[in-house]
Amino acid sequence: DVKVTQSSRYLVKRTGEKVFLECVQDMDHENMFWYRQDPGLGLRLIYFSYDVKMKEKGDIPEGYSVSREKKERFSLILESASTNQTSMYLCASRRIVVAGETQYFGPGTRLLVL
Amino acid sequence: AQSVAQPEDQVNVAEGNPLTVKCTYSVSGNPYLFWYVQYPNRGLQFLLKYITGDNLVKGSYGFEAEFNKSQTSFHLKKPSALVSDSALYFCAVRFYGGSQGNLIFGKGTKLSVKP
Numbered sequence: 001d002v003k004v005t006q007s008s009r010y011l012v013k014r015t016g017e018k019v020f021l022e023c024v025q026d027m028d029h030e031n032m033f034w035y036r037q038d039p040g041l042g043l044r045l046i047y048f049s050y051d052v053k054m055k056e057k058g059d060i061p062e063g064y065s066v067s068r069e070k071k072e073r074f075s076l077i078l079e080s081a082s083t084n085q086t087s088m089y090l091c092a093s094r095r096i097v098v099a100g101e102t103q104y105f106g107p108g109t110r111l112l113v114l
Numbered sequence: 115a116q117s118v119a120q121p122e123d124q125v126n127v128a129e130g131n132p133l134t135v136k137c138t139y140s141v142s143g144n145p146y147l148f149w150y151v152q153y154p155n156r157g158l159q160f161l162l163k164y165i166t167g168d169n170l171v172k173g174s175y176g177f178e179a180e181f182n183k184s185q186t187s188f189h190l191k192k193p194s195a196l197v198s199d200s201a202l203y204f205c206a207v208r209f210y211g212g213s214q215g216n217l218i219f220g221k222g223t224k225l226s227v228k229p
Binding site (some may be wrong): 042 | 156163221
């Protein structure tokens with residue numbers, strides 16, 4: 001079974017703090033993704049990575065950065081947390097881009113920025 | 115523009131009755147369609163997908179979905195709903211273009227099954 005884990009289920013941070021969200025997958029997947037989920041807005045793609053050290057901006061990258069130094073780990077960084085970044089953050093991974101590959105999700109990190 | 119729509123924010127069903135959660139899409143070329151389910155405070159779990167072949171796709175937990183090309187729809191169905199099916203359901207479509215095959219998600223439909 002594919003397993004995608006996220007470092008924290010719940011996180012409380014203060015405005016201006018630097019926040020690191022970690023995601024690890026154990027299936028040697030090339031592609032990894034970070035989404036945020038907000039009520040009424042569904043899932044929105046923040047960043048994705050096709051392979052180690054590669055990254056691409058998604059739909060809402062502002063205020064975020066990412067790091068992928070190892071294949072199994074994809075980190076999302078909030079450089080200076082703001083209250084509008086309070087959200088549920090979901091990580092996902094997938095085998096290399098071919099037709100029909102399934103994307104697998106981690107359990108999510110619920111972040112509250114005060 | 116590529117898009118996916120879930121026209122209902124919420125669907126209410128009595129236990130034992132059939133359920134349908136609707137999804138329509140707009141994508142150029144052949145779509146790859148997915149359904150995911152999310153239980154409270156959890157990540158998304160894969161239910162089923164349509165890639166090619168038989169238009170009726172069977173997935174986890176007794177769910178199935180029918181791909182209808184003429185109506186550009188991929189509705190999720192189950193013959194007999196369970197209270198434990200209550201969750202948030204997301205439809206997603208993949209296209210190949212500038213984003214190299216990333217998923218586009220609908221906004222989600224909350225399914226409530228009452229005893």
